Amino acid sequence: MTMQDMMKDPLANIVLMHADDKLMLGHMQSDWTGLAPILEEDIAASSMSQDDLSHALVLFDALAQRFGLSADDIAFERDAADYRCCDLVTVPDDFNWAIALMKRWFVATFTALGIDRLATIDDEDLAQRCRRLIPEQAIHVRHLSEWVIRLGSGTDESNRRMQEALDALAPAASMLFEPPDQSIESTENFCCGREEMFEQWKSQCERTLREANLSATLTLSPRSMAGGRRGAHADHFASQLAEMTDVRRAEPAPAW
Amino acid sequence: MVTAEDIWAALDEVPDPELPVSIVELGMVEHVDAEGEVPTVHLIPTYTGCPALPMIERDVHARVGAIEGVRRCTIQWRFEPPWTPDRITDTGRAKLADHGVTTPQCGHADPKHVPLHTSAIPCPYCGSSQTRLDSPFGPTRCRAIHFCDACRNQFEHMKPR
16 A cells, blocks of 8 residues: 555544644754753643653554555655644744744643544544553643643733734634544545544633633634645745755655 | 563563663553564553653664574554553552652542642652642653652652553
């Protein structure tokens, strides 16, 4: 079987949606290693990047076995249009901690709901893998939520910076819920209802935001709107992908 | 004829690269299939992002492969049952405590509501319960950092999952 067979499979598209979010997020946010605001958070941010990349690997590996491909090839050898990540993930943060944190929190909360659903599907290998990821992801969501609350309810300045980050990212956040597959019908079965999942995500986010003295209007984008999950990526995705695959293109199949 | 006991004994000599316990004491070995010259060892990762896993895999190949009558060994990583600190043996717990790492008893808690222990874990240095969670992300993926307000020491606590 080929990469193209995998890209036509509805379940593979759902898995790639989460795996690609994690691959790009883990790659981008590792830029903060050594630069996060305090030592403990430097370790935490680096650990979460490490987790995101390994979670991506666990999911890529499930697809690799199913479609007779290698996990590395799935991660690095696809055409840009075959990546299913949401472009919210690759928005540059320009080393603004509020942007980095808010972005990570939005995505992590979404991913937790997604793997929760995948953990109950009628596919034992994939479900087992997702069940392993659930507690690890729960710690991310909890840690990030605490940061949102701590900074949002901190000083006037920290509140202002967090609100600015929220204002910048909230309009794009619902693109997390863009169905990755053209055939929405089949995708819906695995998404277990896009609207229902959005409502869950929204109410979780709003609960934390209230505690943080922050506010945002979170609305679900129309189904017809096509973005990154269907391959119509923003320019910032292309530059991140180019950076991430630079070594591999310079030296095919490198070994450390 | 190589028995499962021979293999378990060999595995008990494979150390965790970052803690003073064996992978058996840590509860990473789920099952050993000893039939024939090519036994299969079923291992469970503590955390999916643990960078020690390839090292452990290499050491298991070397140690089990060195048993007389074994040609080579096969390693199968499994995700179920999931690893929790409840899998750590009593010997393992004692060794970790000596090393300044405390371990929780988890039971079958809902994985979505990770019972991160935020306070009152007895300090491994002074025994005080005036302790609190400092960060859920410690020096390795499986350990959180706690702080003791009584003796002002930091210590590590194995995460519940």
